[in-house]
Amino acid sequence: MPQHFIVIGNPIAHSKSPEIHQQFAKQAQLQIRYNRQYCPDNAASFNAVVNAFFNGGGIGANVTVPFKQIAYQLCAEEGEISAHARVAGAVNTLMLKDGALYGDNTDGQGFVNHLISLDWPLKEAKVAILGAGGASRGVALPLIEAGISQLTIANRTVSKADDLVTQLSKASPVIKAIAPNFCALEQLHGEFDIIINATSIGLSGDKLPLQDSLNCHYAYDMMYGRQLPLLTHFSQKGAQVSDGYGMLLRQAALSFQLWTGAIIDPTLTTI
Numbered sequence: 082m083p084q085h086f087i088v089i090g091n092p093i094a095h096s097k098s099p100e101i102h103q104q105f106a107k108q109a110q111l112q113i114r115y116n117r118q119y120c121p122d123n124a125a126s127f128n129a130v131v132n133a134f135f136n137g138g139g140i141g142a143n144v145t146v147p148f149k150q151i152a153y154q155l156c157a158e159e160g161e162i163s164a165h166a167r168v169a170g171a172v173n174t175l176m177l178k179d180g181a182l183y184g185d186n187t188d189g190q191g192f193v194n195h196l197i198s199l200d201w202p203l204k205e206a207k208v209a210i211l212g213a214g215g216a217s218r219g220v221a222l223p224l225i226e227a228g229i230s231q232l233t234i235a236n237r238t239v240s241k242a243d244d245l246v247t248q249l250s251k252a253s254p255v256i257k258a259i260a261p262n263f264c265a266l267e268q269l270h271g272e273f274d275i276i277i278n279a280t281s282i283g284l285s286g287d288k289l290p291l292q293d294s295l296n297c298h299y300a301y302d303m304m305y306g307r308q309l310p311l312l313t314h315f316s317q318k319g320a321q322v323s324d325g326y327g328m329l330l331r332q333a334a335l336s337f338q339l340w341t342g343a344i345i346d347p348t349l350t351t352i
Contacts, residue, residue, distance in 0.1 A: 083112040085138065086340065089130055090145035093117045097352045098143055101333045104350045109343035118142075124151045131155065135177055141340035142175040143333075149173055149186075149215065156184030165189055168252045169219040174336040185339060188216070189223035191332025192303070197227070198331075198348075199323055201275060201299045204228040209273045209297075211266060211289060211311075212280035213241040216303055220279065221249050225259055232261040233273075237290075239265040270294040276320075278302040278311045288314070296320075303328060 088098040099115045106113040120130050127148050144152040149171035156162045160182030166172045172184035206229045210217045213236035236242035242263035250257040267290040276297040288310045300315035303325040312322040330347035337345055
């Protein structure tokens, strides 16, 4: 009898999760069914989908846009939330734990696992994150746990960067101890070990308003699947660069491990 999994989103037809997890299952020698689940964009519909899925014997669900915050709220009210999900303010992985709904967020740790696989040095690294949305919030704690020494969050609207630093510091004493900085995007300057683009600007082909004096040894864009202006910019300055494809596979592998206990080698997966 195959185990049943879904990914819930709106839109959802584009999701590669079924293909990814089927390859994981083959690697782990497990029989699974993994389906895309469209859901109307409201909390009541999402909650109904989740309850029906788990009441029907479902094992695990991935959550994508626009439902990660709604999933967080549902778990906060009816179940349990992991430390990473709590700091991120979002849930991307659902399962039942001791009969109750459990929400985790594997995005940030999947991201860090990709950096580690690239041999990018995180210990004592000076890091800048571009953007102050959910993607930035999700990677802050895993980066600090990996040993970075400085964190700066830069955003076009500086008040949002300020708000995010305040929220992160309140959410985690580990983050508060590192005292993250913030600034307007166009004011970010100097030398960083790693610069991370956590905005979606690269998808539109637009360029971020970066100063010429801004440099780094490594540049990462969480987007993938096309040429990304930020990576071109820093590659021309001599930096090593990577897109977010490896993050996609590794956050999925962590979800699969939570659900099944199977440890997956994401490098064996192709989509």
